[in-house]
Amino acid sequence: MLSSLAETRARARALLPPEVWDYYEAGSGEEVTLGEAEDSWRSYRLRPRVLRDVSRVDLTTRLLGTDLASPFVVAPMAFHALAHPDGECATVRGAGDAGCLTVLSTRSSRTVEDVATAATGPWWFQAYLMRDRGLTEALVQRAAAAGATAVVLTVDTPYVGRKDKVSGVRFAVPDDEYLVNLAQHLVPGAVGRESAEQDPSMTPDVVARLAEVAGLPVLVKGVLRGDEAQRCVDAGAAGVVVSNHGGRQLDRALSSAHALPDVLDAVQGKVPVLVDGGIRSGTDALVALALGADAVLVGRPVLWALAADGAAGVASALDDLAGHLRHVLAVAGAARIADLDPSMVSGPLGRSPLRVT
Template structure:
């Protein structure tokens, strides 16, 4: 199963999705500089393979934040999957489980987190937006822990939702039954739909103290997503985080933010093994994953390719997408002279040279 599959799934999704949904999923913030730069940033690295190593058997087994994984290719948190497939995140969870992938479920799931948890046959974590009504966040976090989430992933780069020209604002008009599926049960009695939506928007007053609060509420490890600086990574760890996710939110927040590929080495170096390091943003092949692991990531998360896979083929499409990237990772590991992930290190890669 080659990487052509991902291109075919993307092409199919573009034909199948309603234009406004496609624009919402695909859009970046501002002038989309970060959105455009994220994929080619991985291709700027060059490899220094080893030769004459026994690579007859290649293993992709690993751990991330203490969770045993069959491979390091996971599914990033993304909102409102039911816009792509009527089963939404339930189908995504099924596909992730079939492929042995870690699933990170979004706060903005369009299916109930209990239904998604019931469909998940592999490890899953819950992504957290701290909402203006923190009671809503606390309720969701407790439900996620009770449903079997293994960790929380606090998104730290979204005090406000980034402006996107292609959707004339921040997001398209998501139906109430999608937006509030996990929140309506916790609404204040008599509260209007408009007030419920307002209470569920992100709280811009969130700070580092939120990390420990979430850990105490849930009893789960907390990772912080959206980290692009080494000093921020250290601050998160000192505030109680169990790890970080290097991410620019798919280019959907601060335009001209650094591509994850170019931020990873600094962040991984600052973490220095004291917590888990995951990365998302522009990864499209096993070679990209190889580079990420060599630069210090414990695992990677796929974003838009999973949405295209879901739109074009449901749960089976998601499983096939992840499987194709994992298979390609095994192939390029062998060509690089590595049969285990712990044989991948910074000596394997040469960073892009600065222009000039």
Template structure:
């Protein structure tokens, strides 16, 4: 783990309200998936190239028409105002300053149009299928009109996973934060759960959102190659390999082990992204070499936000970017395109899921 990630997490633990900290850190069930996420990346081993010119290492890439300076992106996470007074605005400014891209959550605690202004560059919007479809349709259209260049449909949340560590008394203010972006779309007298995720969602929603907004739709929460192929066949423009931070179904395969299967299934047809336990340049290099086009950071961004606001987020992304540049040079891969599967081999337990213990904060 990056020393900076460790330091920012320690600072966040001192600064955050205990209920907010439990909300951010908790995982579903016995939290096995959450604990395994980080260690899974370290079970792979690298096969570096030698005598390769790495005097100039370039992290830049293009995703859905956006030119980015880094493949380290900000994953959608909820309620940033629990971490910092400026909430998503600070996160957006930090991401933009580093040349990254923020995926703004449906559960943003700041109006999405205001976050869009703070981004000052490309951004995506994360969508849940809500029980009242008018809510998610209105949010998707608002995101498009505010400048979002892609939608990320979360596919692993028909119900919210049970998290014993944080399923007690709720965090004060969360209901008001949910209402920031959703309340205006509720019909008079609508049930309180109209903004909750619906268990009736199917792959048909991919085309629904794409047709409604004209934006590319990625599906997040994919852990199987056959499911990735099914999403692509239904119109997905990309998939995100993710365990939802270990917050949904416990004991699922870590993202690090699911990634190769998903990449093999969709080939070059669409970009594959990944999140889950990525806390260093070596983690990111491993993910990119296994076929991910970019990686997303969830909890580390929240720790950075709590510890230092926009500057903390920028420092996190810049530091991990510098770390990625360094290890790419050592691996003999000066461009992202040079990060190919032959650089990575299973080893140190990579085929033994669950062996080893990760830092429980990631």
């Protein structure tokens, strides 16, 4: 982990109420998957090139037609107002100031429109298929109208994972924040929290349906297998996010770092592939990008930075990650992300990258 991120983490822990800290940091089950996330990136080894002109290093990245200053993307996370009074409005402002894309969670503690107004950069909207599917469709339509340029459909939560640290599945957020984006769409007599729970009957047809409703490309998040990634692409997904939900869903699920090569093999460049889970340095990002990922998502470090310093903290954390990536790219002999390829990576543990059949 970058030393600056470690310092920010310590500050956030000191500032946040213990129950909020535990909610943000918790993993499901015995937290095996959570505990493996960072070490999994460190299990790879790099094979640098030499005698390359790296006097200037370019991190610019293009995702679904949007140009970004770096390949770091803010992952969708719930209830930022628990970390800072301005909530997601501060997060999106800080990310935009760093030239980065934000993925706004359905479980945002600020309205879609308020976040869109605060945005200083591009943003996507993360969707759950809720039991009342009309809620999901209304939200993605609002997000599109407010300026979101893509929808990220999370598919690894048919039920929310149990977390011992929070004595259940999530922190007890008041209704006015939990339903801030949903209350206006509830049918008369509906119980808001029940209607807003994830629909466990979701099937691949949802991908095309959301694309039609939103008029936006739909990426699918929560994929750890190549064959499942191919099913998503076949269903119309415009991109795939390799993710185990930050270790908060199925415990002992494969780490994103080790699942990534199999997904890349299956997709074969047909759509962008992004990855999250344990990215804590430019070196972690370098491994992911060299393997073939188009971008990396950063989760908890953004919340630490938000708690410690608001929007300025978010911008600083993302700038620090980009600065470190720029440095390690140069040391590895790459002047731009396009110069990377899988031949620069050996692993995990000195073996060829994992392939699952």
